[in-house]
Amino acid sequence: MSKFPEHIAIEKAHPTAVLDWHERFGDRTMIVEAKQIVEIVRILKDAFGYDMLVDLTCVDYLPRRPRFEMVYHFLNVESKTRLRVKAQLEESNARIPTLTGLYPIADWFEREVWDLFGIKFEGHTNLKRIMLYEEFEGHPLRKDYPKTKRQPLMGPQN
Amino acid sequence: MPELDALSEIKAAVPPDEPEFQQKEMLLNIGPAHPAMHGIIRIMTKLEGELVVESEVEIGYLHRAFEKSCEESTWNQAIIYTDRLNYVSSPINNVGYCMAVEKLLGLELPPRGQYIRTLLCEIARISDHLTCVGASAMELGGFTVFLYMIKGREYLWELIEEYCGARVTTMTTRVGGMPYDLPEGWLDKCLWVVKEIREILNECDILLTNNRIFVERMENIAIMPAERAIAWGWTGPCLRGSGVAYDVRKDFPYLVYDQLDWEVPVGRRGDNLDRYLVRMAEMEQSCRIIEQCVARIPGGPVSCDNKRVVLPDKKDTYGNIEGLMNHFKLIMYGHGIRVPEGEVYFPVEGGNGELGFYIVSHPDEHSKDGCNDRAWRVRCRPPCFTTVASLQEMINGYMVADIVPTFGSINMIGGELDR
Numbered sequence A: 001m002s003k004f005p006e007h008i009a010i011e012k013a014h015p016t017a018v019l020d021w022h023e024r025f026g027d028r029t030m031i032v033e034a035k036q037i038v039e040i041v042r043i044l045k046d047a048f049g050y051d052m053l054v055d056l057t058c059v060d061y062l063p064r065r066p067r068f069e070m071v072y073h074f075l076n077v078e079s080k081t082r083l084r085v086k087a088q089l090e091e092s093n094a095r096i097p098t099l100t101g102l103y104p105i106a107d108w109f110e111r112e113v114w115d116l117f118g119i120k121f122e123g124h125t126n127l128k129r130i131m132l133y134e135e136f137e138g139h140p141l142r143k144d145y146p147k148t149k150r151q152p153l154m155g156p157q158n
Numbered sequence B: 001m002p003e004l005d006a007l008s009e010i011k012a013a014v015p016p017d018e019p020e021f022q023q024k025e026m027l028l029n030i031g032p033a034h035p036a037m038h039g040i041i042r043i044m045t046k047l048e049g050e051l052v053v054e055s056e057v058e059i060g061y062l063h064r065a066f067e068k069s070c071e072e073s074t075w076n077q078a079i080i081y082t083d084r085l086n087y088v089s090s091p092i093n094n095v096g097y098c099m100a101v102e103k104l105l106g107l108e109l110p111p112r113g114q115y116i117r118t119l120l121c122e123i124a125r126i127s128d129h130l131t132c133v134g135a136s137a138m139e140l141g142g143f144t145v146f147l148y149m150i151k152g153r154e155y156l157w158e159l160i161e162e163y164c165g166a167r168v169t170t171m172t173t174r175v176g177g178m179p180y181d182l183p184e185g186w187l188d189k190c191l192w193v194v195k196e197i198r199e200i201l202n203e204c205d206i207l208l209t210n211n212r213i214f215v216e217r218m219e220n221i222a223i224m225p226a227e228r229a230i231a232w233g234w235t236g237p238c239l240r241g242s243g244v245a246y247d248v249r250k251d252f253p254y255l256v257y258d259q260l261d262w263e264v265p266v267g268r269r270g271d272n273l274d275r276y277l278v279r280m281a282e283m284e285q286s287c288r289i290i291e292q293c294v295a296r297i298p299g300g301p302v303s304c305d306n307k308r309v310v311l312p313d314k315k316d317t318y319g320n321i322e323g324l325m326n327h328f329k330l331i332m333y334g335h336g337i338r339v340p341e342g343e344v345y346f347p348v349e350g351g352n353g354e355l356g357f358y359i360v361s362h363p364d365e366h367s368k369d370g371c372n373d374r375a376w377r378v379r380c381r382p383p384c385f386t387t388v389a390s391l392q393e394m395i396n397g398y399m400v401a402d403i404v405p406t407f408g409s410i411n412m413i414g415g416e417l418d419r
Helices: A005-014 A034-048 A106-117 B001-012 B066-072 B079-083 B090-105 B113-140 B143-164 B186-209 B212-218 B226-231 B235-242 B272-296 B314-319 B322-333 B383-391 B391-395 B399-409 B414-418
Strands: A019-025 A027-030 A051-062 A067-078 A081-091 A096-097 A120-122 B023-031 B042-048 B051-058 B342-349 B354-361 B378-380
Touching: A005 A019, A005 A027, A005 A034, A005 A051, A027 A034, A027 B342, A034 A081, A034 A096, A051 B354, A051 B378, A067 B354, A081 A096, A106 A120, A106 B383, A120 B235, B042 B391, B042 B399, B051 B391, B051 B399, B066 B079, B066 B113, B066 B212, B066 B378, B079 B090, B090 B113, B090 B342, B090 B354, B113 B143, B113 B186, B113 B399, B186 B212, B186 B272, B212 B399, B226 B235, B226 B391, B235 B272, B272 B399, B314 B322, B342 B383, B383 B391, B383 B399, B383 B414, B391 B399
Parallel strands: A027 A081, A096 A120
Antiparallel strands: A019 A027, A051 A067, A067 A081, B023 B042, B042 B051, B342 B354, B354 B378
């Protein structure tokens, strides 16, 4: 299929950044290099007007490799176009640069992904748990997290 | 009086214009459970006098592992978990989740089913806004308004109850359709309820919009400019209060919204008052939508006729072997609805804004046909997550007393925020 205009613009600046692209179920998706995510999103924001980061999440595809997939949903509020950007991460190197410099809302979304999946966001200034408490061990939305695992009881022990 | 003597001694010891004594900052925790809050959330504030100079918001007190639970249950079983997301307007959550799965399956409902869903969504939206505005008014002293609005919500929940048997935990949709047709006389009752709601809105409008105390406590408080609101990922009535006319129902139409005649109200300043006014105007628009749906609803089936997705009629299940087998195949573990590999994002307009479901179907090691009977991942994009994330920016620089109306105006729902 033909390339998206976003893809062509990114390729001009970073020739190897876009790994794959497709349109399935009516959703346009681009799979990009994780290390260059900030530069890519900056182009999307400045040149294509994707001014809203609608959602940011992660999917664990255990036992497939690479294991993790970061999923970003962008929206251009003016022209009402959507774009999904994905970046794949190896388990041994589960880290990706933060987007907090471009979108303030990335702060909480990234904290949530760190909390539930254990993905590190490089450059995030306040990367701590958001849904669970600090003493919680492990990252529960990973597929290999034991469902029946008990966690230490916090608070006053009588 | 010994205490008073001690106080005057301290006062005498400190010179009146001592800068350190004057500039003392105070830490104040509001929450996690506070009588003026609509849920469990903790706001840590640093005060200078009554002014909030710094604050931090902490959430997660209601985390129920919604996304993990959805991975453990079949496609239809997960609908019941979506009820508890925004528990004031559960039908919208049900519809959002089901339509995401239907998008993955490539199904489309017959017109009657779509109209019923639209009706339920708008009933839920009015009840959501009534709760939000009513509670905010009560926190500012308008208890009458709260009672009037809860009376209106009662009528709406009776309608929902008459349709599906439950008021809050509705579970009113299924993948591929609706579980049952409308009861007799339901549509007429809808029109009666709309009439009542309009009356209540009129009364409350007189009580609030002309009330000096209410208006002065809402106007020019917690202003969020449009650009900033977009950067924070705001959607729904809050974003529209800041003047951006973005509504999922208009811009990415689903169900029958594009066939109906209604408008998107927007504010100008992006303060608390605008968010309140937008909600009031939106309820009127929802009333219009309900009336048009009642007038136009066609006959016919309410579910699509795909036997691999929709359960057979009860009379077939109990009456003939085909129906019984069909029922078994859909209920048994490892059979059920088989959704092909893929991923979709489907947004609907929830009570608070864009409620999106990102659903991944991925075959596991037991799958023989490349399909899965349960979701690999269900991600709910909660609309109030983004507004609560920006709460600290909204309350910094205002008074402690402004926290309550500001918090009321963004309509945080714990079930949806923490999931």
